[in-house]
Amino acid sequence: CLFDKHSFHDKRKRRKERTDFVKCNKEDELSLFKTKLDLHVHYEFIINSPDHEAAKIWIGNLGKTATHALVYAQLYTPDGVCHGLHPFIVQVKDPKTLLAMPGVMVGDIGKKLGQNGLDNGFVLFCDVRIPRENLLNSTGDITPEGLYVTPYKDPNKRFGASLGALSGGRVGITRMSVINLKLAISIAIRYSAARKQFGPSEEEEIPVLEYQLQQWRLIPYLAAIFALDYFSKSLFINFLEFQIGLMMKDNSDRQAEIGREIHALSCASKPLSSWTAQQAVQECREACGGHGYLTMNRIGDIRNDNDPNCTYEGDNNVILQQTSNYLLTWIMLYLFSGKSTNESPLGSLNFLGDFHTILSKVFEVTVEDECLDSSVPLLAYKWLVCYLLQESYLKIQQEKQMGKSDFEAKNNSQVYYCHTLAIAYIELTALQRFHDFTHDSSVPHGLQTVLKKLCALYGLWSLSKHIAVLYQGGYFCGKKCTELIQSSILTLCSQLKNDAVSLVDTIAPSDFILNSPIGKGDGEIYKNLWSAILQGKGALERPSWWMTFSSDKPLVGSLRGKL
């Protein structure tokens, strides 16, 4: 599918010259897709890209395989009015020959850091005609008489609905990243349980997973797998509910609200999940020592394949701003305008009804035993989100009072404010859902103990990255608070250590799919590695250049210039 990002630019230009995207795109990829779709008297659209800077690149499958593209482009009617971004189906290649259609210049952009099983392409159009019916018309249409019609009164709402398709991708990527997390952690924990290094005595060596440091580096990511796996599945179900509403043509306010909440959640769940996987994969690479760097053990591939999850379907840092915008709208609508708070359809904002009460709370835990339950980080997260929401709002107001435009005020309030707010909100939502699940009586008792520990560890470990803000806002006071969080994390890591391999066995794919000698389920790391090394192509052969290297070596000085 192909997105016309220039349409975002045009929209931004129309809306008070917000030009950050224009700058970025001009500097980087050939992404200014200045395509225009004019309505012709024969009820066709004509599609054009004025110059090479207008080429749209990166489109998945387009380079070699795809014959049709979904093009998001500006829709112009014959009266010269631009109706904004709309999706059109455009044939780009002949399905029988795979040659480009007349007027279409299409090709492959070349090798990438990963995901090379997919041919990302570029495309330019020159007077390409497409029938009127190729406009996907759920948010706006052209009548046979050439008039533009849309069920949306507010063009912004139509734009938002048109972008709604991106939420599905972001929900999908949230799950794809969890899968990468599972792959990497399965390899690293199985390896760490089998790899022995050093020991308490000369005679005895112990598995590296016995070391507190190795546990602290890996087991929180194991906990993150269970939390994010549950959360991403629940988000997918929310998304399905939303899609069913769309298919049933549900025009209710609730349906629109679900769309907005899913947009806010998915714009932060993709960053949370892809960044967690990115950091975990690197930690796993190092946790496997030198063998983690051997291509056959797969961690490098997982790292490269996960990496674009942070970028496509919207760069993580950019789309997090959509989430904080959503939260800031809430604070303006319901808190400072004095309207009574309402509940959000998916429940992620419900706690904000107690905004003021939550903000008046402080950390009250005094002993470690109390701290080993996920309700402790959950309470702290609620406070954290309320605090960051209040501070982000005040920061933006302060910027405006200093004479900054809306555009500048928002940009200058990202670091330490809106950006952290969006991350804290999604961590809270993921934790809340996993907490509710692990504390539900329907979960078998035998599983509940270990699941509750995983949930508490995920919550405390995630929260530990926000300790500075907890002190800054007065939720924490004195060194005891941090000591309790830290010692609880270590206790939970140590308690979960003996279950780690069994937990991995429940989430790892088959050995054939994992395809990593040091990550195989039998734990025979050296046997498997040895066998894979010996089967390596040419492992025991001498090199083709052996003669030059050993016997036909040039004599010292023989290569000196003769002149």
Ligand SMILES: CCCCCCCCCCCCCCCC(=O)SCCNC(=O)CCNC(=O)[C@H](O)C(C)(C)COP(=O)(O)OP(=O)(O)OC[C@H]1O[C@@H](n2cnc3c(N)ncnc32)[C@H](O)[C@@H]1OP(=O)(O)O
């Ligand atoms: C589960 C299914 C399985 C599928 C399984 C898939 C697997 C997954 C495979 C992955 C494979 C990857 C393949 C890579 C494929 C590409 O990468 S495709 C290219 C994707 N491109 C992007 O994501 C571009 C990212 N950029 C953007 O989305 C826009 O620039 C931004 C970030 C929304 C900002 O635009 P802007 O002009 O500043 O718009 P803004 O004023 O913020 O928004 C306008 C209004 O629309 C609303 N809005 C914007 N987006 C939305 C939305 N999505 N929903 C609702 N409302 C929205 C805003 O909230 C705002 O509303 P109001 O506040 O005005 O009420």
Ligand SMILES: Cc1cc2nc3c(=O)[nH]c(=O)nc-3n(C[C@H](O)[C@H](O)[C@H](O)COP(=O)(O)OP(=O)(O)OC[C@H]3O[C@@H](n4cnc5c(N)ncnc54)[C@H](O)[C@@H]3O)c2cc1C
């Ligand atoms: C493997 C892969 C597959 C892809 N497939 C497709 C596809 O099928 N279809 C398609 O249309 N596109 C596709 N893309 C493109 C992808 O959607 C874009 O790369 C992505 O949306 C980011 O946009 P950009 O590259 O223009 O980055 P830019 O927007 O140029 O970002 C560059 C940097 O600037 C920062 N930045 C930008 N704006 C702001 C801001 N307002 N505030 C703060 N910082 C900012 C970003 O954080 C980022 O670090 C693909 C990309 C990849 C890597």
